[in-house]
Amino acid sequence: MRNLLFIGIFIFGSAFMNPEPPVIKSLIADDLPFLLEFYKTRHQNPEISLQEKETSKALATELRTAGFDVTENFGGYGVVGILKNGDGPMILVRTDMDALPMEEKTNLEYASHATCEYAGQITGSMHSCGHDMHMTSWLGTARLMAKMKNEWKGTLMMIGQPAEEIGEGSELMLKAGLYEKFGVPDYGMALHCSPTIPAGQVGFGKGYTMANTESIDIKVFGVGAHGAAPHMSIDPVVIGSMIVMDLQTIVSRNLKPTESAVVTVGAIKGGIKHNIIPDEVTLKLTVRTYTPEVRAMVHKRIKEICRGVAIAAGLSEDKMPEVTIPASFTPANYNHPDLVDKMMVAAGKMIGEENVVDVEPLMLGEDFARFGQTEDKVPTVLYWLGTVPESRIAEGDLPGLHSPFYYPTPEKTIETGVAVMSQSLMDVFNF
Ligand SMILES: [Zn+2]
Ligand SMILES: [Zn+2]
Incomplete structure (x- = not known):
C-alpha cells in the first residue's frame, strides 16, 4: 500500500492525496516511546488552574522543536503554535493544561506526589480530568502533522489553553486577541478523555453535547x-x-x-x-x-x-x-454536525467504524465551547477519547473524571488520540 501511495502522490500531487492510515499508524508507533515518557512526566508534574507555568513551557518547547512558530504567555499561560503550510484552511486544535487540587490515589508507579496551594491550604494535585492525556495526544498530533507536511496544505494552529477547570481559559485566550492576532480558524477541534468509553474507541455527539x-x-x-x-x-x-x-x-x-x-x-x-x-x-x-x-x-x-x-x-x-447570576458562565458546547460527520469518517479509517460510537449529550461544562461562539461562529467539535483499561471494564471498576482513582490506560489511549486527531486534520485539510 505504501508504494501505491507514493506513486499516487507522484502522479497527482500531494495536496489532493490523503496518506494511507498504515503510514500514519507506523509513524505513531515510532513516536510512542517519546509520547509515553512525555505523558508520565506531565502526569507527575500537575499544575492547577492559572498556575500552568512549567506545563506551558514544556508544550512551547516541544512545539518549537517540531517546527512551529510559538507564542507563550498568551492569555495567562496560554500557548499558541502556528505551522503555515501553503494555501488551505486554518484549523485550531486545543489542549487544556490544568490539573485539580486533589491527592492521587491510583497507586500507579508514575502517580503524582505533587502538592499545591489551594484556598489557603496545601493539598495534593493530580491530573484527574485527563488533561495530561489531552496534551500528549495534542503534541503527538503536532509532531505527526509536522512530519507529514507534504501530505496537507493549510495552517495548523495548536493551542495550549490554561484554566479549563475554572471555565476561564478559553475566554482569557480569546480576550487576549487569539483570532485577531493569529487569524480566525476555519475549524476547531478538541478531545476530552472519557471515563466510560474503552481505550481504542472514540465517541461523538452532534449539536449540543455539553451544557x-x-x-x-x-x-x-x-x-x-x-x-x-x-x-x-x-x-x-x-x-x-x-x-x-x-x-x-x-x-x-x-x-x-x-x-x-x-x-x-x-x-x-x-x-x-x-x-x-x-x-x-x-x-x-x-x-x-x-x-x-x-x-x-x-x-x-x-x-x-x-x-x-x-x-x-x-x-x-x-x-x-x-x-x-454572574455575567460570566461556561457556554454550552455545540458540535457542528457536518464537521462531526467528516471526523467520524476519519476516525473510522484509523480505528475501524465499530470503534466510533455515538454519545448522548451530558450536562457537564467545557469551556472549549467558546472558541466556536465568537461572532465568527467557527465550526467546532469536541469529542470523547476512550481511556478505560480492559481490566477495569471486566471488574466494573470505572472511577469517573475528578476521582482520585481515575487514570487512562496510556499506550492505547495515546495511539488512538493521535491517530483520530491526525486523520481528522488530514481529511479536513485535504477536503
Ligand atoms: Zn475536569
Ligand atoms: Zn477536563
Missing part, C-alpha cells in the same frame, strides 16, 4: 428570633427550604418535556445554634441548560419563586431575596 454551566447564589433574608418564640420571627430557614422545594418545579413544571435543564441546590447555609432563628440563609445553585431560551426561562423562574415565597412569608420589599 451552559453557571453558579447562582441566593441570599434569603428574614427576621431572627429566639428558637422558642418563632412567632416573633420571619424564619429564613423555612423560607429557604420552601424556595429549595419550589425550585424543583422549574424542571418538572415549567420546562417543555422535550427540553433539558438541571437546577441543583448544592449548598444551603444558615444559622449557628439550635435555639436561634437566624436572619439570613444562603443557597448555592448549579444551573445547567443547553439553549439561550431555556437558560433565560430558568433565570426568570428562579427570581419569581424567590420573590413569591418571600412575599407569602410576609417579608417587606427591602428584605426580598437577592439572586446573584
Whole structure:
C-alpha cells in the first residue's frame, strides 16, 4: 500500500492525496516511546488552574522543536503554535493544561506526589480530568502533522489553553486577541478523555453535547428570633427550604418535556445554634441548560419563586431575596454536525467504524465551547477519547473524571488520540 501511495502522490500531487492510515499508524508507533515518557512526566508534574507555568513551557518547547512558530504567555499561560503550510484552511486544535487540587490515589508507579496551594491550604494535585492525556495526544498530533507536511496544505494552529477547570481559559485566550492576532480558524477541534468509553474507541455527539454551566447564589433574608418564640420571627430557614422545594418545579413544571435543564441546590447555609432563628440563609445553585431560551426561562423562574415565597412569608420589599447570576458562565458546547460527520469518517479509517460510537449529550461544562461562539461562529467539535483499561471494564471498576482513582490506560489511549486527531486534520485539510 505504501508504494501505491507514493506513486499516487507522484502522479497527482500531494495536496489532493490523503496518506494511507498504515503510514500514519507506523509513524505513531515510532513516536510512542517519546509520547509515553512525555505523558508520565506531565502526569507527575500537575499544575492547577492559572498556575500552568512549567506545563506551558514544556508544550512551547516541544512545539518549537517540531517546527512551529510559538507564542507563550498568551492569555495567562496560554500557548499558541502556528505551522503555515501553503494555501488551505486554518484549523485550531486545543489542549487544556490544568490539573485539580486533589491527592492521587491510583497507586500507579508514575502517580503524582505533587502538592499545591489551594484556598489557603496545601493539598495534593493530580491530573484527574485527563488533561495530561489531552496534551500528549495534542503534541503527538503536532509532531505527526509536522512530519507529514507534504501530505496537507493549510495552517495548523495548536493551542495550549490554561484554566479549563475554572471555565476561564478559553475566554482569557480569546480576550487576549487569539483570532485577531493569529487569524480566525476555519475549524476547531478538541478531545476530552472519557471515563466510560474503552481505550481504542472514540465517541461523538452532534449539536449540543455539553451544557451552559453557571453558579447562582441566593441570599434569603428574614427576621431572627429566639428558637422558642418563632412567632416573633420571619424564619429564613423555612423560607429557604420552601424556595429549595419550589425550585424543583422549574424542571418538572415549567420546562417543555422535550427540553433539558438541571437546577441543583448544592449548598444551603444558615444559622449557628439550635435555639436561634437566624436572619439570613444562603443557597448555592448549579444551573445547567443547553439553549439561550431555556437558560433565560430558568433565570426568570428562579427570581419569581424567590420573590413569591418571600412575599407569602410576609417579608417587606427591602428584605426580598437577592439572586446573584454572574455575567460570566461556561457556554454550552455545540458540535457542528457536518464537521462531526467528516471526523467520524476519519476516525473510522484509523480505528475501524465499530470503534466510533455515538454519545448522548451530558450536562457537564467545557469551556472549549467558546472558541466556536465568537461572532465568527467557527465550526467546532469536541469529542470523547476512550481511556478505560480492559481490566477495569471486566471488574466494573470505572472511577469517573475528578476521582482520585481515575487514570487512562496510556499506550492505547495515546495511539488512538493521535491517530483520530491526525486523520481528522488530514481529511479536513485535504477536503
Ligand atoms: Zn475536569
Ligand atoms: Zn477536563
